[in-house]
Amino acid sequence: MELKNHFSLSSTNDVVEICKPLHDIGITYFNYIKIYHNDSSRALLTNNAAWIDHFYRYDLYKCVGAIDIEYLLPKGYFLWSELDGGDPVYGQGREMFNIDNGISFVIKRKTCTLLYIFASTRDNNYINNFYVRNVDLFQRFILYFNDKGSNLLKKSEKNKIYLPEKQLITPDRINSIRVDDQQKKQFYDKTKIRRFFLLNEESDVYLTKREAECSAYLIDGASAKQTAKAIGTSFRTIQGYIENIKEKYMGITGSPVMPTKSELISFLEKTGIHNVVFYDFYNKK
Numbered sequence: 001m002e003l004k005n006h007f008s009l010s011s012t013n014d015v016v017e018i019c020k021p022l023h024d025i026g027i028t029y030f031n032y033i034k035i036y037h038n039d040s041s042r043a044l045l046t047n048n049a050a051w052i053d054h055f056y057r058y059d060l061y062k063c064v065g066a067i068d069i070e071y072l073l074p075k076g077y078f079l080w081s082e083l084d085g086g087d088p089v090y091g092q093g094r095e096m097f098n099i100d101n102g103i104s105f106v107i108k109r110k111t112c113t114l115l116y117i118f119a120s121t122r123d124n125n126y127i128n129n130f131y132v133r134n135v136d137l138f139q140r141f142i143l144y145f146n147d148k149g150s151n152l153l154k155k156s157e158k159n160k161i162y163l164p165e166k167q168l169i170t171p172d173r174i175n176s177i178r179v180d181d182q183q184k185k186q187f188y189d190k191t192k193i194r195r196f197f198l199l200n201e202e203s204d205v206y207l208t209k210r211e212a213e214c215s216a217y218l219i220d221g222a223s224a225k226q227t228a229k230a231i232g233t234s235f236r237t238i239q240g241y242i243e244n245i246k247e248k249y250m251g252i253t254g255s256p257v258m259p260t261k262s263e264l265i266s267f268l269e270k271t272g273i274h275n276v277v278f279y280d281f282y283n284k285k
Contacts, residue, residue, distance in 0.1 A: 001056040007159035011152055012049040018148045019047045022118070025137060026127050029099045029119040032145065034156075035070050036112045040163050043156035045149065051097045055089070062167060065089040069115060071169050075108040077135065080119070081128055094122050103131045105142065116142045196273045198252060205248050207273065214241040215268045216277040218261075 003009055019030045031052070034043040046052045060066060065087030069078075080090060080102040093099040102119030118138060120127045131138070146153065195206040207215060210231070217227040228238045246258050249267055253259075259267065268274060 001059060001061075001164060003053055003056050003161070006161070007155055008044040008046065008161060009049040009053060011045060011155070012047060014152055015045050015149065016047045018145060018152075021144070022141065025134075026120050026124055026130065027118050028121060029102065029117070030145075031115070031117040032149075032153075032156075033070070033115040033117070034112055035115070036160075038111070040167060041160040043153070043160050045152055045156050048097065048099070051093060051099060054092070054096070056161070058092075060089045060092065061163060063087055063089040067167050067169055069104050069106070069117075070113065071167070073104075073106050075106050077103055077105045077131075077138075079103050079128055079131060093119075098122055101125060101127050103128075103138065105138065116145070196271075196277075198248065198271050198273075205252055207245065207248070211241045211245055212273055212277045214238060215245060216274040218242070219265050219268055219274045 015030065015032075019027075022028075022030060029051075030047045032043075032045040036042065044052065055061065055066075061070075065084060066089045068083065080100070084090070085094075090100075098121050099119050100122035101124050102117060104118075105116040107114040107116075116138070118131075118141075193212075194209060196209070196212040197206040210233075213231055214227055217230060222230065224238045224242065225235050228235045231238070245268075246264060249255070249259050249264060250257075253267070
């Protein structure tokens with residue numbers, strides 16, 4: 001498959017410029033891919049044109065490793081060390097282009113899958129620990145890339161890559177890493193939480209189940225009336241929960257004044273409680 005003079009390759013220098021902050025944290029490779037479900041076409045940007053040219057020239061898009069990332073892995077992020085390092089797509093990238101020890105962020109949408117792929121060199125094993133301890137840096141770079149590279153992203157949409165043949169997708173192969181909705185629900189049912197500690201159990205400052213539910217809807221952008229309807233209680237009761245949450249915020253932060261809505265949401269997001277409040281909310285996300 002020939003990509004000579006394709007925008008995905010000719011735009012590399014501009015992508016390299018945007019990726020300069022990544023070098024400060026040991027990342028030498030970046031790849032953005034937007035794959036459309038209807039025809040497998042993709043908008044692509046990278047800081048390594050040579051590897052992308054090799055990838056498509058030698059049909060590595062047919063490899064199990066590429067297909068897993070593009071179609072089968074659920075939303076989230078995945079260390080390459082979790083996947084099959086012996087697959088040609090990883091082996092050739094590692095041995096021929098010194099691209100290894102990576103992490104792939106997968107964003108699922110109805111019509112497409114977006115991939116933001118970061119990697120380092122084959123001798124930089126420590127970067128894997130860095131990834132899991134600093135996920136926020138990569139999530140921030142994704143937003144930064146979407147901002148700084150907005151014009152490139154628009155051009156990539158107009159210059160998509162079309163595969164000459166369909167990829168062979170075998171969904172059953174990676175079912176072992178999936179947890180289906182019923183399993184998730186069962187796990188939530190078996191791990192009921194009465195106290196959602198805001199710091200740790202020693203602080204003795206926690207949200208009740210209802211307060212935690214309220215905080216989840218608050219972070220999700222719901223109004224007090226919408227939250228009341230969703231939880232099945234009164235508007236006045238929800239207001240009471242919010243006041244309780246604010247007082248607990250003041251107790252932890254030492255602030256003498258009630259927090260603004262944005263301050264409260266920012267604080268609650270950092271606790272991570274809203275991601276695990278209850279199954280329906282988790283599944284909705």
